[in-house]
Amino acid sequence: MNAPTAPVLPAASVAGPVHATPASAPEVPGRRAFFRYRDLGVAAATGGRVRAQVMSASQGLSEPTGWHYHVCEAQFVYGLKGWVDLEFEDGQRIRLSAGESLLIPGGVRHNETATSAEFELLEVCLPADMGTVPCERPAHLPGA
Numbered sequence: 001m002n003a004p005t006a007p008v009l010p011a012a013s014v015a016g017p018v019h020a021t022p023a024s025a026p027e028v029p030g031r032r033a034f035f036r037y038r039d040l041g042v043a044a045a046t047g048g049r050v051r052a053q054v055m056s057a058s059q060g061l062s063e064p065t066g067w068h069y070h071v072c073e074a075q076f077v078y079g080l081k082g083w084v085d086l087e088f089e090d091g092q093r094i095r096l097s098a099g100e101s102l103l104i105p106g107g108v109r110h111n112e113t114a115t116s117a118e119f120e121l122l123e124v125c126l127p128a129d130m131g132t133v134p135c136e137r138p139a140h141l142p143g144a
Contacts, residue, residue, distance in 0.1 A: 018045040030055065031132050034062045043128035051128035054080070056120040065112040067138075071131035072106040076124040082116030089138045096121070109135055 020040040030037035035055050042052040061084070083097040089109035096102050104110060 048128040051125045060117045061115040067111045073126040075104045078122040080120040082119035085114040
């Protein structure tokens with residue numbers, strides 16, 4: 001019995017393993033001034049097809065991010081430390097804690113409303129250059 005073959009990126013996209021450490025992953029500008037972002041080198045290695053970064057805050061969220069959506073295929077997050085509260089256009093509210101993951105399809109309106117004082121998550125986006133578009137709170141939600 002043959003094992004299934006995994007799809008392989010074209011050789012020009014990934015030349016070899018990309019290893020990032022806390023010391024080698026540079027802090028880079030991100031979408032929000034109150035978060036810190038560390039680039040894990042995945043965007044450069046995949047020619048912009050995928051981005052992976054660690055997003056963190058040491059003072060907690062100073063204010064909600066505001067309603068927005070991302071122009072992308074998907075945004076995947078995995079909690080590393082603390083928690084973040086999110087609300088979604090369908091009325092769902094989620095507290096994502098350390099050890100939990102969440103996939104947000106592109107175009108889904110959402111708002112981060114609070115974080116723990118110490119907060120850190122891994123974010124993976126397809127494609128790397130993910131657009132963020134501010135939008136109004138959905139009118140059908142309670143309290144709107």
